[in-house]
Amino acid sequence: MNLELFLLLGSSLLAIGLYGALSQQSVVMLMMGLELMFNGLVVAAAAFWYYVAPVAEGQVLIVVLMVVMAVEMAVGFAVVTAIFRARDVDMTDMAADLRE
Amino acid sequence: MALNPADADLVVVAGPLTHRFTEPVERIWRQVPRPRAFVRVREHEVGDRLDTASVVLSRGGEHEDGGGEVPNGLVMADRGTDRDGLALDRLHVPLGPLLPNWPAGLVVHTTLQGDVIQHAQVDPPDEVGVGEDFWRWPWWPAGTGEEITSGGVARIRLVELLDALGRLFAVAGWLDVAVRAGVLRDFLLEGAESAWVRRRLLRLITRVRRSRTWWWLTAELGEHRHSVVGDVSTRCSAWLNEMERIVVDLDSTESVPLDGLGSGDRSVPVSPQRVLPELLEGTEFASARLIVASLEPWRSPDEVGSPGGVDD
Amino acid sequence: MLTAVLFWLFGVSAVVFGFLVFRLDSMARVTFALLASFVFVACEVLLLGLSYLGVVIVLMMVMEMVIMAVFMIMYMMNPAGLMPMAMYHNKPGAMSVSLGTFAVLATGTFLVDWPESRGSRPSDTTKSLGESLMGPQMLTMMVLGLVLFATIVATVVLATNRGRYDRFGDDLRARPDDPVPGGVRR
């Protein structure tokens, strides 16, 4: 068990999340991808705290990450609700034509 | 008594199994897990058999049915606008004819979004087959020329009201009071001493009246401008008042003329087919159950004029 | 030894469940696969001695994912996954981008010469976090609070279609006109 292994775990979660965020058509699934990416970041931040710099700021970083996740979820769902109400769509491709 | 087929061991059919109930009872029987038993009780055997029996009434619809495509033989939900203006999935769920604490035989076809009833439709009442005669039993002797007392009339009306109240409290999850109402009803049917009944009944009425939670929970529920009076609170309150009023008649041996039967202060029964959809649409499931339970026990319009039926 | 076994157990499970998020058909299962992934990551965080953060991740993610499940069922087609369907766009492209990212990150992980740990780990991590948030990192804490507050206001405004004028009438004095009456009557 060392820093590299934790970072590898974090990177794989981030990569899976990225794949989901890029490939999914549905806004909700896209958010799941984003959440998974943040998940990877949390692992990396915790590992850096433990192996490199065990200062309180490392923990604060994780708190910030968690708040970002919560905000991202809340805003995401509010936007989806608003779009859904207005246009009855939940797909990114369909939402894209809102710009036109 | 089990609330659902999953919790049951024994299916007891009390009374005749008419055409309307054959299919629902069969469906329930299929859902009961093994080990299980099926009992049919005819009218005069009830006492012998029910000692060991738990009666099963079950909810009707198990799975969604309705529009949409059909993959693997399953029916998918379709969509419709909800009360917040979002187009969401709808389920078509029939309630009844067999459902715990539900007027037996009543079938309401509902369209649910989450637990909000978007649309309700009631099956025509002429299909109702059983149970109606039960409430007329004090008038049976009338056919044979026997005398009917106002005490007897009060007794049967109390039984009827306690049954309705028990159902309302059970649906509201107020089990303790529901059980007490049920116990009183059974003792009344067995012909218990009236002083004892009166004492217990008044205690029950006081307890319900004093419960702030109860009135807070049922106020402004099931109000409708045209079809019915008041909300669940006022209907329940009216039942309590009526019980309080007629419980003093229990001992009366005054004979009642036949044409005077059934007249009195009972609320005007309403046609569920017309009223229920108006009352239920837009309510949440729990409220809908309360509203159904707060209406007089199921009576079809063709009962009008028969003894024990309706005011004229 | 035990911690090494646990690390691998939690780590592999987190990745597997993370991958399942984009493999399963049923939206309900997808949500709870994501939750499982979060919980295993929380276990890793606990393994690293950050007890408060680990437990809070579990607490927060369970709530978040249950709420998410409700939204998933509301908005997604095919919530139960009974009708197999794929909703992807540009799958190969996404796959190559994510594999590329992973390759870069993994190489970086092993190429970089990570510095030795400086400072010692505090005995009570919770206390050190609290003191930091209430001391030197107070500004961060306040910004986070404001962001959360702004989020609450903004999301409610975005998501609702009824304002208080719809509820209370023009002079805001009428009794609220709600589809279902609430418990406080205001």
Place this chain on the structure above:
Amino acid sequence: MTEGTGWAVLVLPLALTAFALLALAADAVVEVRVAHARRSVAAAAADPWREVARLLVGQRRTTVAADGVLWRSGVVTVPLAALLAALVLPLGGFAAADPGVGIVWFNAMEILGWAALWTAGWGPNSPLSLIGGYRFVAQGMCYELPHMFALITAATGAGTLRVGGIVDAQAELWFVVWMPVGFVVYLISAAAMAFWGPFDAPLGRDLSGGVVAELSGVDRLVLLTGRWLLVVVAAGMAVPLFLGGGRGPLLPAWLWTLVKTALVLTFLLWSRRRFPTVRMERFTEVSWLVLLPLTILQALIVALVVLV
């Protein structure tokens, strides 16, 4: 506070189940009196055992297009959540574990119930079960925030998140005396988290059992046992948080803990009979507009007292 070794983890489920069975038997006896059934008290007290035996031999059933994985895992998670939360429950001066984040641990484990009940309601593909699951989510949104503030109030008063530390902080004055709002809100949320008493809508009669409507046999036994364990654990946690833990005259600490737990449990059993089921459409406003501000105010007062 002494922390338990491995055997405590084994004993804990047994002890909690025994306590739950006792409470169940007492409840069955009360039920017989209310229902005027012509049965002896002894027969009624044996009811729980008979029910356990009945469910053990009962057939497990499934439904059309059920989501078996989520369904069963939801069912199992209910008792699991209760047991995990119970790990920090002190008995006198003894607990299976007394981590520095005990309060947060308790809260997090008890929230597992959200996921458990929702999936258990979702699994069987039955509308009534699903409505039960949704009801618990709505209930969770109502009780959770006041509940958290009640926990935080106790932790603030003691200046620690460790359950043992909170008990020690009540050496002179029980928290219930100067945090009455926190205590009352805790009792309300304890009933709500165990979907118990006036908050039993997820398993409501109007839903024919709701979440348990499609459960039979062992599955039903597991979920209902989990519910009783949750009630016992929630009642037990009120003791170290607000009732001074094992403190009291004459009797040993462990016995006082049991007595106090039994008292809180009796209150929860009584309130189930006393009140009709509270519907969330009515309770939401009360929770957010009344309970939440009150608990925040209580926490603020406690914080000021601690600081000054």
